[in-house]
Amino acid sequence: MSPEQSRRSEKARQAIIEAAFAICAELGFTATTIEAVAARAGVGKATIYRWWPSKAAILLEGVEARRDAAVGYPDTGDVMADLATQAANVMQLFDSEFGTIWRGLVAAAQTEDVAAEGVRRILRDSIDECVARLAKARDEGQIRRDLDLELVVALVHGPIHQTWLLGTRPVHPAFVRAVLQALKPSLQTPPACHEAGT
Amino acid sequence: MSPEQSRRSEKARQAIIEAAFAICAELGFTATTIEAVAARAGVGKATIYRWWPSKAAILLEGVEARRDAAVGYPDTGDVMADLATQAANVMQLFDSEFGTIWRGLVAAAQTEDVAAEGVRRILRDSIDECVARLAKARDEGQIRRDLDLELVVALVHGPIHQTWLLGTRPVHPAFVRAVLQALKPSLQTPPACHEAGT
């Protein structure tokens, strides 16, 4: 984003992002070439290269712009249930064309620094959101006080996201629930023993 | 691997895999083109295309061949410690050029079916190995009897591998230990309460 933003054409910017999303959704990340995006957006290639360093950066900008429409955490009073709900919602979102886009971004992040930074930026927001929900739950006494909340985020989303990314098994809502169920002892305040013996 | 294997040149096969590894380690996955591999291996491009469908397949074959030299699980009698040791060893391995190769394979797996299958095949082996170690620990009473062991593998390696892949934070041995420590209540047989209030 080197040149001044002032003279930039908002119309072109949106057309490019929308074209990139459409092509990626329809034909996949590999077919999402700068050339195809330019053609579909009715835009010169130079206009893309002027403002974005790679196709991943375009998709990244689109994803970040849609963050408001992102999947938030409900607050029913039961954190474990809320975490499960949100994770299941994310997985459902990933079943749509958005999954293709996110896979592409993760792939790009493995070899491009710009993409890696963008992906981290997005994840940072997601983590912060999750941490906020967990902090509330901690204040309510639903989870242990001594937990590193960012670590908890990793414990919860790591297994789910990883399983989805690497396809080691299908990620259905039941799997999400199983993960959360298994993690309960690690997260929840251990119940006091009221009776001695057994 | 369509044609007959009998006529195949073992020398060429090894040279190709080694060249692919070397280029990927030195110049990265993106620069690991079939053309470059052929040149470095002193091999015709057709020879590569005859036996492998993509560059990811070459690296995959190399990785699978090196599985014997892979990171196994120690058995000190303490599963949690052993899991931590193995995970830390893997992370150390990923700090080397092998990390670059694995990142490339994961990236390829997001868009190519062949790569995805290959990655899953490798992960399956790793999971099985881990499950075996966990089964032993379960038999020894170190972990709960009611656990789905494959789920446990996800719980343990998901957070670690995911954090490494997406770079959301540095993955040092301390982080690995923290993950395992946090997971203890979920995995271990809950201690009987001997006294009220503990």
Next chain:
Amino acid sequence: MSPEQSRRSEKARQAIIEAAFAICAELGFTATTIEAVAARAGVGKATIYRWWPSKAAILLEGVEARRDAAVGYPDTGDVMADLATQAANVMQLFDSEFGTIWRGLVAAAQTEDVAAEGVRRILRDSIDECVARLAKARDEGQIRRDLDLELVVALVHGPIHQTWLLGTRPVHPAFVRAVLQALKPSLQTPPACHEAGT
């Protein structure tokens, strides 16, 4: 023409030259882009760049190949008439699409060394041919013995070619004859004076 000629595809070579000629004839030298030639010839651009440094070089090769079909000098016994005939024939040839191609080559020769050399090579042949005809005429006593024949070529063709190139006036056969007519005293052996006085 860097790589070995042996593996070169003769079919591609001819298709490229013919495409370049056709496009130049139909659409002009400016529209004769490498891209258009490749498309018309059904050839990859790389194949063109592998063997020719510029579009001028392609046309040049075509022109040199067609030299056999070139405009030669008749030998009726009258040099001046023969020179006029040949020059008029050349001008007629230049009225066809070949004129467009030659103009393009001359233009390219003003800014590109490769084109300049090629044009000079072609002109050298033409000059030699003309010199040969002149030498014969000189031996027959039709033109002065003391003339530098290459200079004569310049005297004859310079005015004609130059007038055509720069378009300072239309170059009809009458003009060609006028040039030759005016040059007669300079070329022909001066008649001896048979009578003293006036």
Next chain:
Amino acid sequence: MSPEQSRRSEKARQAIIEAAFAICAELGFTATTIEAVAARAGVGKATIYRWWPSKAAILLEGVEARRDAAVGYPDTGDVMADLATQAANVMQLFDSEFGTIWRGLVAAAQTEDVAAEGVRRILRDSIDECVARLAKARDEGQIRRDLDLELVVALVHGPIHQTWLLGTRPVHPAFVRAVLQALKPSLQTPPACHEAGT
């Protein structure tokens, strides 16, 4: 030059022409792009396109403006010597950066009508000047009365200019003199025969 001239910035006009000359002299005609000229002149591209149809038109305007400083014909009383002197001076001028510019204009004239007209306009002036000198010589009886003077201009300058343009041989003063020397019999009034034999 469509819009009103009154509002035109004389400063910009001169800066553009000077920039075009400078770039053409330093980097050649090919590198003389509108973009480069605009940048060097510190001028918007639109300002150039508003007043000139092409880069050749800019150089043309500069060349025409410098015509006063052009190479005129001396009048020593000996036409042949004067023609040789002027031609030699032109060739010397062409050895400078002006030669590069003129070559560029001739090249452009092969494919662009505007350039062709401009070149013809300039040549017309040169021809007229030469014709004027020849007319004077004719009135003085130095050259034949029956000559078409414009044809004479072609006979004199055609060989020289053509040889320079196409580079068929180096154009030194000696060459210029040789051309004029060879043309003498065609131009000069034939001397009466005073004695037989001679």
Next chain:
DNA sequence: TACTAATCGAGACGGTACGTCCAGTCTTGGG
């Protein structure tokens, strides 16, 4: 002297072609 309309600089825009790189296929000659 203030108004106002055209020109100015700057540079983004949609395009076209550039010359390069690589994919994946095909051809040639040698073992």
Next chain:
DNA sequence: CCCAAGACTGGACGTACCGTCTCGATTAGTA
């Protein structure tokens, strides 16, 4: 029949310019 070598078609790359356009900021001529 496999191999090394590498030319082939094809397509995307990222760049350079083209000629058009839209922006304030001058800057002339007019009121």
